[in-house]
Structure formats: C-alpha cells, structure tokens
Amino acid sequence: MTNKALYIAVKDLGIRARDRRAAVVLLVMPMVLIFILGLVFNPLWRGTAEFQRIPVVVVDQDQGEIARLLTEQVLSTGVIGRMLRVDRTGDPASAREMVMRGRRTAGLVIPPGFSQAILTGRPARLVLFVDPAQSIRAGIVYSIVNRFGAEVVKRQVAITVAAETLIIERIMVPSRVIAAIPGWLKDVEQFTARQPVAIAEERGSGPRFPSAMDYYAVAMGVMYLLFGVSMASQSILVERREGTLARLRTTPTESADIVGGKLLATFLTGLAQFCLLVLFTRVIYGVGWGSPLLLLMMIGATALAASGLGTFLAAMARTPEAVEALAPAIILPMSFLGGAMFPIYVMPPWLEYASRLTFNRWALDGFLAIMAGATSPAAIWQPVLALLAISAVFLTVGTWRLRFR
C-alpha cells in the first residue's frame, strides 16, 4: 500500500462524508427499520405474541371448588396462563364443534359432580377434545390437563388412606372424617408447597438469546452494510464516467494504487458505517453487542467480505446505474435467505442449510454468538473464516477484472 492509494482512499472518504443522501440511506434507514422490526417482532421473540397462545375452550358444568381451581388457577395464571388463551362456553357440543372446526386447539369439559367426586375419593372424569391438525399444541394442553389429573389423584390417594385408617382404627367416626377432609387437603397443599423433596436444578449459563431489537440490529446492520459498500464501490464507475479515472491514469500513478485506494475506501466506509450503527443502536436502543474485541474482529471480517462483494459488483457492471440495479437484486434475496427478515431457526432445515451459502448468515452467526456472551475468539472462528474466504474469492475476481478493464 503506497501513499497514493492512501490519498485516493482519503479523498473518497471525504467525498462520501459529504454525501447526505448516502448518510440517510446507510444510517437512518437501518435505524428506523431496526426500531420497527424490533418493536413488531419483540412478542414473537419473547413467545408472548397473541397469535402464539393456544386457544382452549372450557365447559364448566361442575362449578365446584376443584373445577374452579383448574380453570381459574391452573389454566389462567403463571406460565401456563401466558401460554393458553382460555374462553368458556356452556355447551359441550358447541365446544366440540369449535375444536373440530379448528377454531380452538382443545376443548375441556368438566362434568357435573367432578369436584365432589374428588373430595369424596370417588373416581372422577374430564373430557378433552383436541384438534388433530394441531397435534403438538393440542399435546401441550393434554399434558397440562393430565398433569393436573395426576396431582389430584396423588392428593386423593393420601386422603383416602388417611380416612380409611382413622375409621378402621376407630379414631374418628366417618361423619367427622368427611367434615375434616377439606382441611386435610389444605394441609397437603401446604406440605407440597414446602417441597419436602427438594429438586436441585442447575441451569447452564448458556447463550443469552438476543431480543428482537438485538437481532435486527445485526440483521439490518449487515444488510445495509452491503448496500453501503455497493454504493462505495460505484465510485470507480462514477470516476470512469466523469473522466477523473482517465485523468488519474495520465498521472504517474500505478493502476494497483488506484484499485488499492478504491478498495481501501470501500472497506473503511463499511467499517465506519457498521461502527456507527453499533454505537447508535447501543445508545438509542440499548442493544448489547457483547465483547468489544470480538466485535471489532467480526466487524473487520464482515466489512472486508462486504468490500469483496461490492468490488465484485462494480467489476461486473459497466455503469453506476447498473450497480444500482444489480445490488438490490443480489442483496435483498441473499439477506432474506440469510436471516435478515425472519430468524434462521424458524426456517425449514433445507432453507436453513441453504442460508449457509449467504454472506449474511455467517455474519449473523458471528455477531449473535458475541451477543450471546462469547468471550473467546474460538467462538467466532467459523464465521470469521467463512467471511475471510468470501472476501478472498470476490476481491480476487473483482480486482482482477477492474485492473484489466
């Protein structure tokens, strides 16, 4: 790299810094999109989107204490309450109809006398209708109801054994035993609540799953980086059209310096653009980008690979207008496939595999790993290597074509 390449790069950066249109497109647009997408898709990320909740219809013909416990406590509060969307109807036939027509995932019928049967130790029965077309979501509802049944049976067995023992041993008369059962149930509840058998649960520190805002900060940042470098790489074509490239070639300047300067300017543009985006999203949206050192490595590798793609585009096109037309046609499909709009993990396996062919996928993998708490370069070596390979291939082909045109 000679001084002349450096002068050309500095001149290009100076020109770009004065381009307000580019600043709007490359910094304001992604910030707006990150905000909109982050806001819209945040519930999807947290699993609290309304459309994600499982619709369940309940028919409570019992109206007893245990039925209320099931419908008002178990199904409507806590984690299960956030997972289900419960509504009621009075008629088992209409509940069945709703499920069979696919309007509800499951329908639960609590028959009359259900609570009384539980409380007196007699067999009790629940009816569950499920939509066969939604087997997984219906299976979740079945597991919840089944678990409730198991808990009830556990308490029923305990009470029955106690009552039988008291009556057989003539410690209490049957009428007093029946009167005492509700009190005993409460005692059982309190006992189990104290967790006599403690379960030592260890959760791995594991990866911190990024929020929607975090995810789209990376996704949009990478996509707009590609747009940024494609704009930057047009400068050599603009110079050709305006005659400054020809004039440069009448000066004692080697063509390697001209191409080198242009490349350096494109790379530095990408680097500056992404660094500014990191800064803005950190300050304005509170995006947690993770280890600064690893982040710098990833930004460097990503900007280099993007410069390669930009140079390749410029080398393939003959005019700046051709790059403007070509760039979205390549960048948008690649970005969507690479997870810029929808997260990679919701893609079917074949599409997820295909996404590995894109620049965006590798960049996303690296940045998300850093966001998830990676602190060692070993965690991002794969994406970094992939990006460096992409840059090597495209830079080689691109510069070769540019130098000989």
Next chain:
Amino acid sequence: MSPLVIAQDLVKHFDGHAAVRGVSFEVRCGEAFGLLGPNGAGKTTTIAMLACLLEPTGGDAWIAGASVRTSSMAVRRAIGVVPQEIALYPTLTARENLRFWARMYEVADGEARRRIEEVLDIVGLRERADERIDTYSGGMKRRINIAVGLLHRPRLLMLDEPTVGVDPQSRTNILETTKQLNRDGLTVLYTSHYMEEVEFLCNRIAIMDLGQIIAMGTHEELRLQVGERDLISVATHAARIGAVLPASLRALPGVDDVRIRDDRIEVLTTTGRRLLPQIVTQFVTHDVPILAIEVREPNLESLFLHLTGKGLRD
C-alpha cells in the same frame, strides 16, 4: 529547437475499426502545436495515445525522449493533460481538488502549497478556491481543469478541446491563458474543431480527418499548400468603373485576376493586404470613388473544405 514530441506512424484500432491511421508529427520545445479536425477525426484518440491512456495498435511516440509504449511513467511525469471532460470532483472545493491532483503528480507538500496558489492565480480563481466545484460556472470549472494540468510544471501541456460548452468570455480567458503559458515557454499541444482557436494559438497546425493528417504546417505553409488566394473586394458606383481601371489593376504585380461584379471590383491576389495601398492609389488616380473595401483571406475552414469537400463542423 529539438522536438519534445515525436509521433511516428501512430495507429489505433477499436474492434477492427481504425480510429487513427498512421499519424506522424513532431512538436518542438516551446511550440504551440494544434490538431484541427471535425469530431471523429481521431484527435482525442491521438492525444489519448500520447497521454498513455491508450496503447497504440501500431507505431510509437516519444515525449521528452520517453516512449509511450515502454516508459509510460516517465511520459506521465512530463505531461499535463487537460481532458475534454471536466475531470474534477464536484463535491470537493477547488483547493481540495488541486491538493489531491498535486499528490497524484507527486508534488511535495510544501511545493504543492505554492504551486496551488500559483495556478489559481494563472486561471484567476484564487478568491473562489475554497468553494465547491459544483457551485462553479462551466467556464470556471474549465479553468480549474486547466489548473490541474499545470500543477507539476509539465514540459508539455496537452489540451483536448478545452473550450467545449463554455461562454465566450470564459473561452477568451482560456485562450489567453494558454497563449500566455506558451509565451512563457510551455510547449502546448492543442486540439479543437474551432478553426479560430487553433489559428489564434498555434504556430503550427496539423489538420486531421478520418484518422489521418491531411495537411500540416504554419498558417502560411498551409495556405500555400492549396494555393488559395486573397480576395480584395472594392465597392463603388458601377457607372464609374469603365475599362481603364480594371486594366491598371491587372497590371499591378501580384494580381492574378480582376473581376467586375455589378457595383464592385474583385481583385484576386496571393500577396493579400500588402497590395491594398496600390489598389487604393489606382482608384484615386482614375477618380473612381471607393465606397467600401473588404479583404477575404483564405482560412483553415476554407482549406479544410478545399481538402475534404466538407466543413469542419459537418
């Protein structure tokens, strides 16, 4: 004077089409040499080969002793090129443009600062040097375009149609500036399809058409090449002409022919304006009134017409 530029049988083909076909000429140190011809004559292609922008298909050229084929870097250091386009960065100021180009021409920083002020003075734009180029008029842009070519004190300044699309005032300024640079000793190679510009600026002229030089020399030499004559037309009263005056005029040395057209007498001569006093004397002697005199000298336009059968701007 030794030649600074030697072009020898330069040929350039584009996709089988010959744009330049065996062009040879020399430009001496301190000379202003013009390439005149209509659009598509091959002037810009010739300049592009001399500026090392295009590799000749055939032939070679030497500038300051360096071959454009084998020593392009030495050639580039010796030349300043003012292209037809305004090859500047519009969003940078004039001073920023000049600073950048000075670096490309390898002018050391301290020297560059001095030279930038000097060339701004030459083109008369020092006061507006810190304004962006895209705020300049077309003529001002052209002047900065010339200033760039002067930054490194080149031995040869090549200007390719530098007045295209500028207003008359800026055009005059550009021509005067170039003329002054040449007077100061700078060798100039100037291309144009404006006959008046080349006539005004250049000591020697090569006329190009269809990729070839069809005539070359000083003004006088070119005129002699085609034998064109000056025409002195004197308006008078037709009734006063008679037969004696025309005979007296025919007898003057250097007069080739005398024609009478209605109320005017036309004298054809190869000696031009020098004959004018003698012609006037004859009119006075024979008491024939002179109402108006017009001298029409053959110019490069008529020469081109004579050589090719078409006008320079066809």
